[in-house]
Amino acid sequence: MATTIETGVMPVDPAHVGKTPTRLSWGAIFAGVVIAVAVQLVLGILGAGIGLTMVDPVEGTTPGAAGFGIGAGLYWLVTTVVALGAGGYAASRVAGVHERFDALVHGLVVWGVTLILTLYLLTSAVGGIIGGAFRTVGAVAGAAGTTVGAAAPKAASIAGIDETDVRSEAAAYLSDVPSDPAQMTPEQAQKEIAKQLPALARGGAEGQQAESRIVDIVAAQRKISRPEAQAQVTRAEQQFVRTKNQAIATAKSATDSAAGAAAGTSFVLVLALIVGAAAAGFGATAATRRRLR
Secondary structure, three states, X not given: OOOOOOOOOOOOOOOOOOOOOOOOOHHHHHHHHHHHHHHHHHHHHHHHHHHHHOOOOOOOOOOOXXXXXXXXXXXXXXXXXXXXXXXXXXXXXXXXXXXXXHHHHHHHHHHHHXXXXXXXXXXXXXXXXXXXXXXXXXXXXHHHXXXXXXXXXXXXXXXXXXXXXXHHHHHHHHOOOOOOHHHOOHHHXXXXXXXXXXXXXXXXXXXXXXXXXXXXXXXXXXXXXXXXXXXXXXXXXXXXXXXXXXXXXHHHHHHHHHHHHXXXXXXXXXXHHHHHHHHHHHHHHHHHHHHHO
């Protein structure tokens, strides 16, 4: 007769092997993100208070914009390192990880979620301001590369002047202007010269005709010979060209400076993000080493 022995242990079913524990704890990551954002906000408010104490408009001891901006940037970098380090440390401790790689992953995920959340808050709260600033820079860059002929209508548009209205008004003023420069009054001569200036700026055959007309008017009004009038008009034209070139060079220089500053800011921002990721990873791995000890 066979005897059956009960061991009290259920047989292992190969088809139902125990599930591998999840190595990424989103609850711990969420806790780390909350702590990182909270620490960043507290330190940011503290920095704003410190900065306001340095402003004294009565005594005139307000710090310069350059020094104040550098100080604010360094303070923001330090607060980012502290906040992300605390968030990564908290996430690793709450998750209870035993391996440094798992802790590093928790810290980097805390950094990534915090970065995405910060960008979302910035774009939703001050996105209009930032977008307006970049649109302004783009408009300046576009205007700097245009020619004088294209820049003049833009300037008129910005000033609220309709080009059609200007032409109709000029036509009304010049409708009774005599064709002979010697018969013009000083006011009529000035208006006639102003009428010829756009054609003179365009150059070509039309510009030569406009220049000849202006020379005739100057000679008749000032009672001088035509060569003398030609010399005066040439000097005035050269001065106009120099002024125009200086204005274009100034606009291009300002645009180049703005572009260089934007590029430098981008590089500094990338460096700050990398430092933040390193701080989050270091905080997380530090928590793991302390646990093992």
